[in-house]
Amino acid sequence: SSGNQPHFWKGEHLSIAAMQSSDFSFEVASTGWGRVRVRRDVEYQMTFPNGETRARKLKAGEIVEIATIIGIGIFGAIGSYEFKTTAQTVTIRWTGGEWTNMRVVPTDLMAGRVPLRPAEHEAHEEVKRLAKELEEAEQQISQENAFADAARKDFAEKDAARKAAEEEAQRRQKDANAAAQVVKQINLRCKACEARHRELQAALTKAQDVLAEATDKASAERAESGVSLHFLANEFVPELTRHFPGVDVANKTFSELADMLWDSSGQKFAHKTDFLGHASLVDPSDGEAGVSLTTAIWAKNSTNVDKANLFVSWTWQYKVGPLIEALVEHARRNGLAADSLFLWVCFFTNNQRTWLGRHQDGVAVFTANVAKAQRVVCVLDQYQDSLYFRRLWTLFEVFVACIVLNLKVDLAMMDDGRTQLADARMREIAHFLASIDITRARATFPSDEVAIWKQINDVYGGADMMTAKIKELLLKLLNELLLSM
Known part of the structure; x- marks a missing residue:
């Protein structure tokens, strides 16, 4: 049906709630699975029985397959919706409006008691394990990359400091060499000054003698x-x-x-x-x-x-x-x-x-x-x-x-x-x-x-x-x- 009232489709082990069916179409692929074709760009969030949530964005015309073992969240055009499941209730929250509670015919799915086929279960668990390992690997890679970036930054800083220290050492050595040259020149001038001082001292002594003689004479x-x-x-x-x-x-x-x-x-x-x-x-x-x-x-x-x-x-x-x-x-x-x-x-x-x-x-x-x-x-x-x-x-x-x-x-x-x-x-x-x-x-x-x-x-x-x-x-x-x- 159409309109703003929710419609429910029942399939084997499947229950779906929708606010505006004009935003998507639903097709049962097989027992326990459903497929949704999105008619416009939407966002939705899936909440799993273990409390884990995942947010997704869908483009218009995109098809998403949804397993019936979890609650299904489909979002209309106006805003995002959050779906939570209990044994008999699907709770839908529209973030742009109000809460709406709808009761659903009790099914094994809603009670969470429908067992998966072993192969499906193993595949599902393997997917979960691999996803977790992938996430951990990504986290480790991210950490390693962060460590590597920090190490590269530290190396760059130390290398820059080393280069600056080398340049400072070279500058100081250059200054020391220049100072040594100045000291050498000063020493040479000092020797010349000492010689000149001796000459002047001798001249002064002679002048003093002459002055004393002249003073005595005067x-x-x-x-x-x-x-x-x-x-x-x-x-x-x-x-x-x-x-x-x-x-x-x-x-x-x-x-x-x-x-x-x-x-x-x-x-x-x-x-x-x-x-x-x-x-x-x-x-x-x-x-x-x-x-x-x-x-x-x-x-x-x-x-x-x-x-x-x-x-x-x-x-x-x-x-x-x-x-x-x-x-x-x-x-x-x-x-x-x-x-x-x-x-x-x-x-x-x-x-x-x-x-x-x-x-x-x-x-x-x-x-x-x-x-x-x-x-x-x-x-x-x-x-x-x-x-x-x-x-x-x-x-x-x-x-x-x-x-x-x-x-x-x-x-x-x-x-x-x-x-x-x-x-x-x-x-x-x-x-x-x-x-x-x-x-x-x-x-x-x-x-x-x-x-x-x-x-x-x-x-x-x-x-x-x-x-x-x-x-x-x-x-x-x-x-x-x-x-x-």
């Missing part, structure tokens, strides 16, 4: 240098006035000026005054800042400094202006040009940074310098009660210059002293000379006193002999000065 020359009288007369006081504005520099004593320039109390350069660079220039003899005034003056204008040709014997208690005036007057009276007269004056020539608070042998230094000057001038502030005769150094200087070294010694006197001398009578001069006592003279540094007295007593016959010689010399010098006035 130090000796500086020790022998004198400052131009022209500079003292024309530039010294104006330069001081610029550095100390508002200060009457000309009426300052040299001791006071020393405090302004060096701090003669021992705290050198405490006032930070850099006069012509004397506090900032570096002394090559010791590499420290602070040079003599003569060196600073030379650095500004070398024509103002040259080898000393006149040693000045004087005292730091003299004032700046009167001392310079006395030296200018002395040059005028003796016909000496100021720009060719270079004076060795301890205040200027000695580096007071090293002399103030010194431990040098002043006696030895003085003796060497006065001998090189070849000429000495003694500067008196006045002839009576003169500061000159209170200082042990000045008396020792004039004694050594005239009596010991037999140098030419002149006498210069400041304006007040010349006035006194011009008005004095010979009796007064004689009385003045008689009052000179070298034992009452003093030096600024006790160590100088000790050294000078040692020379006087050990070398020059003692204080009495030295005093007599000085008085004799002064009488001669005063007479010469009076005659020139």
